[in-house]
Amino acid sequence: MLQAIAWITFLEGLRNKAVYGITLLAGLMMTFTVALSSMIMRDVGKVATDFTLSSATFAALLVVLFVGVTILARDMERKTIYLALSRAVPRARYLLGRFCGLCLLQAAIMLLLLLASLATLLLVRQLYPSFFGTVSLGLVGLAHLFVLLQMWLLTALSMLFSLVASSSFVTFLLTTLTWLIGSSTQEVKQLIEASSPEQIAPVVKGLVWLAYYLFPNFALFDLKATAAHGLAISGQSIFFTLLYGTGYSVAILSLAVVVFKHKELA
Amino acid sequence: MLARGLIMPLLATCCGVALYLYALPLATVVKPQYEEQFALPATVLRVVTGQFKEISADISFLNALTWLGGTQTQPDTNRYLPQQYQWLHQTFENAITLDPYFMDPYYLMNSALIWDRYKVAEVNRLIAKGADTRTWDALLPFFAGFNYYYFLNNGDQSFYYLKQASKRSGGNPFYDSLASRVAYKADKTELAIMYLEEQIREAELKGLKASVAHLERRLELLKGIREIEVAVESYRKLFGSSPKTVNELTTLSLLPSIPKEPNGGSYYLDPTGKVRSTKDLK
Numbered sequence: 001m002l003q004a005i006a007w008i009t010f011l012e013g014l015r016n017k018a019v020y021g022i023t024l025l026a027g028l029m030m031t032f033t034v035a036l037s038s039m040i041m042r043d044v045g046k047v048a049t050d051f052t053l054s055s056a057t058f059a060a061l062l063v064v065l066f067v068g069v070t071i072l073a074r075d076m077e078r079k080t081i082y083l084a085l086s087r088a089v090p091r092a093r094y095l096l097g098r099f100c101g102l103c104l105l106q107a108a109i110m111l112l113l114l115l116a117s118l119a120t121l122l123l124v125r126q127l128y129p130s131f132f133g134t135v136s137l138g139l140v141g142l143a144h145l146f147v148l149l150q151m152w153l154l155t156a157l158s159m160l161f162s163l164v165a166s167s168s169f170v171t172f173l174l175t176t177l178t179w180l181i182g183s184s185t186q187e188v189k190q191l192i193e194a195s196s197p198e199q200i201a202p203v204v205k206g207l208v209w210l211a212y213y214l215f216p217n218f219a220l221f222d223l224k225a226t227a228a229h230g231l232a233i234s235g236q237s238i239f240f241t242l243l244y245g246t247g248y249s250v251a252i253l254s255l256a257v258v259v260f261k262h263k264e265l266a
Numbered sequence: 267m268l269a270r271g272l273i274m275p276l277l278a279t280c281c282g283v284a285l286y287l288y289a290l291p292l293a294t295v296v297k298p299q300y301e302e303q304f305a306l307p308a309t310v311l312r313v314v315t316g317q318f319k320e321i322s323a324d325i326s327f328l329n330a331l332t333w334l335g336g337t338q339t340q341p342d343t344n345r346y347l348p349q350q351y352q353w354l355h356q357t358f359e360n361a362i363t364l365d366p367y368f369m370d371p372y373y374l375m376n377s378a379l380i381w382d383r384y385k386v387a388e389v390n391r392l393i394a395k396g397a398d399t400r401t402w403d404a405l406l407p408f409f410a411g412f413n414y415y416y417f418l419n420n421g422d423q424s425f426y427y428l429k430q431a432s433k434r435s436g437g438n439p440f441y442d443s444l445a446s447r448v449a450y451k452a453d454k455t456e457l458a459i460m461y462l463e464e465q466i467r468e469a470e471l472k473g474l475k476a477s478v479a480h481l482e483r484r485l486e487l488l489k490g491i492r493e494i495e496v497a498v499e500s501y502r503k504l505f506g507s508s509p510k511t512v513n514e515l516t517t518l519s520l521l522p523s524i525p526k527e528p529n530g531g532s533y534y535l536d537p538t539g540k541v542r543s544t545k546d547l548k
Contacts, residue, residue, distance in 0.1 A: 039328065043369045050320040050365075057317060133369075134402065183316030191309055224320045229367040 001089055002097045009071065009101020010108075018066045019109065026059035026113055030120040037124050045132035048124040049228035052117035053143050056110070057224075060151045061179065063109055068102045069158045069175055073168030081265065092257045095159065099253060102155050106148060114144040134230035142238070143223035149245040150221035154179055156252040157216075163259045182218035185211050216248050305356040308363035315364065323364035327371050330357040334378055351384045362396060369403070372396040376409045386417045397427060404435035411448070421452020429461065437469060439481055446484055453540075455492045459485065483528045487543060490525030494533055494541045497521040508539030 013019060033051040040047045072095075075081040084094055117140060125132045158175040165171045189212045192200050220241050226233050305326075306314075315322040333354070339345050346354070358379070361371040372393050379389045390413040397406035411427030414420040428445035432438055442465045449458035462485040469478040494512060497520040501509045512533050515521040527533055531545025 039331070040324075041331070041370045042373055046368065047324045050324050054318055054321040180316060184313050187313045187316075191313065218317065222317045224317070225365060225367060228320060231367070 002093050002100065005084070005089070005094060005097025006100035006104060009098050010104045012071065013067050013102065013105035016067050019063065019105075022059050022062045022066070023109060023112060025062075026055045027116060029055035029058075030116050033120050034123055034127070037128060040131070042131055043133055044124060044128045045121070045135035046228040048121055049135050049140060050224055052120050053140065053147075053224045053227065056113040056117055056144055057147050057222075059113060060106060060110060060147050061154075063106055064151050064154050064158060065172060065175060067105070068155045069162065069172050070168050071102065072098055072159055073162040073165075073171050076162070076265070077168065085265070091260050095257055095260050096253070099156065099159060103152050106151050106155070110144055110148040110151075114141060117144065136227055136230040139223060139227035139230065139233070142233075143227045146221040146223050146241065146245075149242065150216075150218050153216055153245050153249045153252070154218075156249045156256065160252055160256040160259065163256055163263060178215060179218060181211055182215040183222075184219075185215055186217055186219045188212075217244075220244060305353060305360060308356075308360045311360055311364060319364045320368075323361045323368050323371075326357050326361040326364065327368065327374070330354055330361070330371070330378075331374065333357075334374070345382055351379065351382070354378060355385065355389065359392065362392060366396065366399045369396075369400065369406070372406055372409070376413070380409075380413055380417065383417070386413065390414065390418065394423070394427065397430065402434060404431045404438065404441070407431040407434065408441060411445070415448050415451070421448055421454065424448045425452065425454070425457070425461075432465065437465060437474075439465075439469075439478055442478075442481055443484060446481075446488065450488060450491070455488055455495055459488050459492060462488065486526075486528040490527060490533060491541045491543070493525050494521060498535070498539060498541065502539075509535060511535060512541075 030052055033048050033055075036051065037044045037048050075098075081094075085091065118137060121135065121137060121140065125135075154175060157178055158171060161174040161178075162168065162171040165174060185208070188208050192205055192208055223233070225231065311322060311326075312319060337346065337350070340347065345351075355375075358371045358375045361368060375389055376393060380386055380393075390410060393406060393413065394410040397403070397410045400406055407427040407430035411424045411431060414427060415424035418424075425445055425448045428441050428448060432441035432445060435441060442462065446458040446462050449455070449461060462481055466478050466481055466485065469475060469481075494515065497515040498509060500520045501515060501518070509515055512521070512524055512535060516524060524533060527543055527545060529543070529545035531543050533541055533543055536542050
């Protein structure tokens with residue numbers, strides 16, 4: 001049953017026209033990268049890697065926000081959820097099926113984006129072999145995997161939000177805000193730690209600390225600089241990030257299951 | 267009938283295209299100068315750009331690059347206006363704060379700001395920081411080392427970064443030669459000798475003795491200079507002033523004989539008492 005729901009969700013996502021628009025946008029951005037490379041002086045490979053990875057991140061984020069967020073929220077808004085639940089599908093299984101289907105959709109899109117990124121980078125390397133720098137194609141692959149992992153985590157969060165929020169728009173807002181905050185809290189925390197104590201009010205400091213520990217640290221999944229400059233990354237760090245992403249997603253999903261079980265569907 | 271039906275739309279299209287082409291050059295938002303040269307502080311940018319820091323660094327750099335490509339310097343001074351330099355400085359600083367490993371802003375900063383003598387110490391500090399960050403790169407330590415010596419008269423820092431450049435380039439004799447020259451100019455001849463001896467020894471171990479022939483000549487030259495320097499120091503202790511010629515040192519037996527200058531020149535003392543050669547290290 002779980003597989004069937006996941007597969008239906010995947011197909012439903014594929015039928016969504018937004019997916020094609022987003023993939024086309026990413027493709028255009030990557031084509032633009034090749035044209036842009038001619039304007040760069042020395043670090044051509046680095047700039048091309050930044051653009052391809054940023055395009056992939058942006059596209060993956062749009063998929064979560066415009067496809068992932070709407071699926072569960074729409075189910076409840078349009079009452080189509082009753083159709084599944086009336087067939088004695090346990091709520092937990094329904095939720096996990098939806099989540100797995102969305103993960104599968106994102107994995108398929110990410111694979112496509114990875115292929116497009118690698119093709120773009122190989123073309124740039126072919127055009128400017130002396131200026132490709134220390135870009136690591138292996139790390140570009142790993143960076144895509146990490147983007148996928150953070151989008152899975154964001155999907156889990158969006159599911160939780162859609163269960164507690166009243167509309168898909170509120171879910172969209174909460175998911176976007178969570179991603180924005182989670183991507184910047186580490187920077188803000190470091191900024192506050194580097195400032196002198198009298199410059200920052202204790203309330204602000206407290207709020208930043210709260211946000212840092214409450215929201216997932218999405219910056220941890222950002223490997224753009226590492227891939228673009230071929231910087232060293234330890235196996236331990238990769239393992240920790242994988243563990244963090246998986247652990248956080250499992251925790252959020254479990255919470256979502258609990259909320260869903262107790263939710264009264266009017 | 268059909269042709270008549272097409273005339274009006276065709277005419278309207280032609281008029282529309284002509285109007286668009288006429289209006290196109292005028293359809294540009296002219297920004298006031300203060301707005302055009304506005305740049306957010308780097309720390310704010312790091313926070314607001316989140317996971318798009320690197321691409322923001324690229325855009326900051328491209329912004330400065332296109333600005334430089336399209337802006338003329340002042341005809342009387344051949345320089346930009348002070349506020350334009352300030353904006354360039356801030357934009358480059360933003361780019362390297364967002365991505366400290368990004369080479370191009372450092373490269374352009376070196377040519378657009380340092381060579382125009384804009385805040386040399388401050389800008390070179392950023393380049394040196396870049397050299398410390400990009401631990402594999404030989405060009406930035408060379409820039410930093412060169413600027414420390416040429417513009418800032420800081421022999422110690424210059425020697426340090428040129429040594430780094432040599433190390434990272436796998437022992438490029440050009441950097442070695444420059445580093446030893448800087449150490450000599452900074453009155454650290456012994457340091458220059460030790461450094462060159464080490465570099466030559468490493469080249470020999472790698473089987474690259476032929477490529478360091480000129481470094482060996484420079485080493486011999488520096489050893490000759492050092493020998494004379496020691497005698498000059500003894501002279502100063504004895505007489506409280508500097509000798510006028512190298513011959514005075516041999517006459518007083520402070521120097522057994524004048525060392526051979528390996529490049530075919532001769533050693534002499536400049537008015538400040540510093541030992542120099544007529545062929546090299548003038």
